[in-house]
């Protein structure tokens with residue numbers, strides 16, 4: 001099986017002896033001055049909301065990794081505090097702290113001489129879980145991340161593809177059901193196609209497990225795709241802007257942020273802004289069974305009409321030029337492919353519009369027709385989303 005394999009299923013079916021809720025993480029005045037005097041991070045205050053995926057993004061050397069590693073104290077802060085749900089963990093036992101926090105790094109860091117199962121079982125073993133519970137949890141998690149326990153469980157990391165190793169790394173980090181996951185460029189070692197797939201699977205997984213995730217990347221595309229919130233950082237761990245992706249792209253707080261998110265930020269916003277039913281257009285509607293003569297009257301000078309089938313679902317578009325005369329609308333209409341669901345992003349809607357080379361595509365909520373999406377309505381939604389985020 002390759003890295004483009006099985007879908008992700010919801011996790012945590014096997015009860016986990018140490019299951020913990022996802023906490024809020026608060027950094028208070030946290031700094032790191034390295035032994036040689038380098039200031040990695042200076043006086044940073046930042047709160048990661050419980051159950052959200054927050055991305056730290058910024059140019060090389062700005063302090064992303066230092067910030068993240070101070071949360072599980074792989075790097076000890078020079079000053080400041082780390083609070084998990086209000087509990088100061090800056091001075092608790094570091095090993096115990098790390099068992100509450102899953103950790104995924106670039107190139108995974110799997111133990112090469114242990115099988116995949118043994119790797120995933122690392123923390124449950126440290127926590128003293130019994131063998132049966134551990135085995136069940138490990139196999140469940142492998143399945144969840146798209147690895148077949150029977151096929152991949154007894155392999156060694158070198159016998160997996162890059163994407164499969166990355167999946168095993170995620171399974172290992174989730175094994176003891178920690179409330180927090182720290183992820184340091186976890187998908188950057190695989191090719192772009194596999195990376196996108198891993199990102200999609202990971203988003204689906206997160207929507208069911210809802211961990212508090214701190215995710216480091218230097219790739220703004222990845223940040224926008226994954227983050228509930230993004231902190232854009234500059235040298236010394238300075239946070240230039242901390243906002244949801246749509247706000248960041250729509251209203252960069254500084255020239256640094258505008259430069260970092262790129263000149264095509266308008267296009268990037270298409271992928272993070274949902275269709276808004278309030279902006280849809282409402283051309284005339286005709287039913288497939290009506291006559292073309294009746295349709296001409298309904299059009300009343302409009303460029304065309306949306307055609308609905310017997311169940312009220314959009315099934316075609318009747319251009320004004322085809323209305324009038326004898327016959328039914330069904331015989332003269334231009335059939336449409338799948339309507340666009342209202343839960344889609346503007347990018348997905350625009351993509352259908354361009355692919356079908358039409359001026360308007362119908363939008364549906366389940367079986368109900370809501371209106372049509374056009375280039376103009378896309379623009380209106382984008383404009384309004386900026387205005388309302390201010």
Ligand SMILES: Nc1ncnc2c1ncn2[C@@H]1O[C@H](COP(=O)(O)OP(=O)(O)OP(=O)(O)O)[C@@H](O)[C@H]1O
Nearest residue numbers: 034038039040059060061062063064065066067218
């Ligand atoms: N052990 C160390 N000793 C001295 N300076 C260090 C050490 N580790 C990191 N630094 C410095 O601290 C700063 C922040 O480093 P950090 O690794 O947190 O940046 P980053 O944003 O994660 O970078 P990258 O994207 O390149 O991984 C950099 O200037 C780096 O050179």
